[in-house]
Amino acid sequence: MSNAAPSPAMSFGDRLTQAFARYGRLCVGIDPHAYLLREWGLEDSAAGLREFGLRVVDAASGVAGIVKPQVAFFERHGSAGYAALEDVIAAARAAGLLVIADAKRGDIGTSVEAYGQTWLEPGSPLESDAMTVSAFQGVGSLAKPLDLARSAGKGLFVLAATSNPEAAAIQKATVRVDSTRESTVARAIIDEVTTWNHTEARSAIASVGVVIGATLDLTEFGIDTVSGSTGPAMPVLAPGFGQQGARVTQAQEIYGTLTRAVIVSESRSVLGAGPSGLAEAVERRTQEVREAIG
Numbered sequence: 442m443s444n445a446a447p448s449p450a451m452s453f454g455d456r457l458t459q460a461f462a463r464y465g466r467l468c469v470g471i472d473p474h475a476y477l478l479r480e481w482g483l484e485d486s487a488a489g490l491r492e493f494g495l496r497v498v499d500a501a502s503g504v505a506g507i508v509k510p511q512v513a514f515f516e517r518h519g520s521a522g523y524a525a526l527e528d529v530i531a532a533a534r535a536a537g538l539l540v541i542a543d544a545k546r547g548d549i550g551t552s553v554e555a556y557g558q559t560w561l562e563p564g565s566p567l568e569s570d571a572m573t574v575s576a577f578q579g580v581g582s583l584a585k586p587l588d589l590a591r592s593a594g595k596g597l598f599v600l601a602a603t604s605n606p607e608a609a610a611i612q613k614a615t616v617r618v619d620s621t622r623e624s625t626v627a628r629a630i631i632d633e634v635t636t637w638n639h640t641e642a643r644s645a646i647a648s649v650g651v652v653i654g655a656t657l658d659l660t661e662f663g664i665d666t667v668s669g670s671t672g673p674a675m676p677v678l679a680p681g682f683g684q685q686g687a688r689v690t691q692a693q694e695i696y697g698t699l700t701r702a703v704i705v706s707e708s709r710s711v712l713g714a715g716p717s718g719l720a721e722a723v724e725r726r727t728q729e730v731r732e733a734i735g
């Protein structure tokens with residue numbers, strides 16, 4: 442399966458559906474922390490990051506369906522880091538892996554459009570299959586990347602309730618959505634994404650998702666994990682499993698009805714196996730995630 446040139450007829454949600462059916466829901470994070478590079482016997486340089494990323498791609502290829510490079514680690518090395526990231530992304534996509542660039546971009550609409558072009562435009566050097574974005578400047582500010590994602594068969598994951606504890610105060614804060622309703626910030630973002638997805642109702646899984654951490658009690662964020670959705674399932678990129686403490690056996694309990702399109706994202710808990718144990722760790726984790734949520 443190659444996803445190098447997605448036909449516009451095939452949305453990101455459709456490709457996600459295929460990846461789920463074939464490989465399950467594990468997303469292997471490509472997070473070349475300095476300590477991991479050391480443990481792997483690699484230099485903390487662009488060349489070391491490139492080698493690290495390519496080894497993860499190798500281990501994930503044919504076993505897991507999705508990888509998520511954490512852009513921050515590559516940016517540390519400036520232009521050489523970006524060149525390494527380009528190679529890692531290209532190798533992953535050529536191997537048939539879906540690539541979610543964890544770039545967490547956001548800005549006013551005219552600038553965020555360029556971020557979308559960087560990560561989602563077919564033919565761009567950093568072309569990925571999906572990217573993470575921030576709605577701090579309003580979900581409406583993301584209109585251009587949303588349009589591009591739709592026309593190019595790409596995906597977006599909007600930060601809604603993140604796994605880090607420091608975010609709770611802002612994300613649980615109440616906002617007035619209209620003259621009759623109030624909602625938490627997290628819930629308001631999820632509702633806007635859901636509305637967007639209802640206009641793309643032809644796929645089983647939508648192309649625009651949200652980031653909701655597995656470390657949270659979602660009821661405290663006002664997030665509905667009980668009602669069944671009528672439209673396409675909203676993909677939920679779910680960090681917080683593994684090193685941050687959440688267990689995949691609890692996924693159903695954490696996400697409730699949202700579980701049907703949860704992507705279990707794990708980085709350090711898999712990468713910590715080191716280069717010799719990595720392939721086995723990816724296989725084992727893929728299996729555990731399959732057993733827990735299919």
Ligand SMILES: O=c1ccn([C@@H]2O[C@H](COP(=O)(O)O)[C@@H](O)[C@H]2O)c(=O)[nH]1
Nearest residue numbers: 511603604605654680684685707708709
């Ligand atoms: O809410 C969020 C959003 C993104 N992340 C990112 O996911 C990985 C998690 O790494 P682990 O080693 O599995 O903890 C990392 O790249 C974070 O920046 C997140 O953790 N929480």
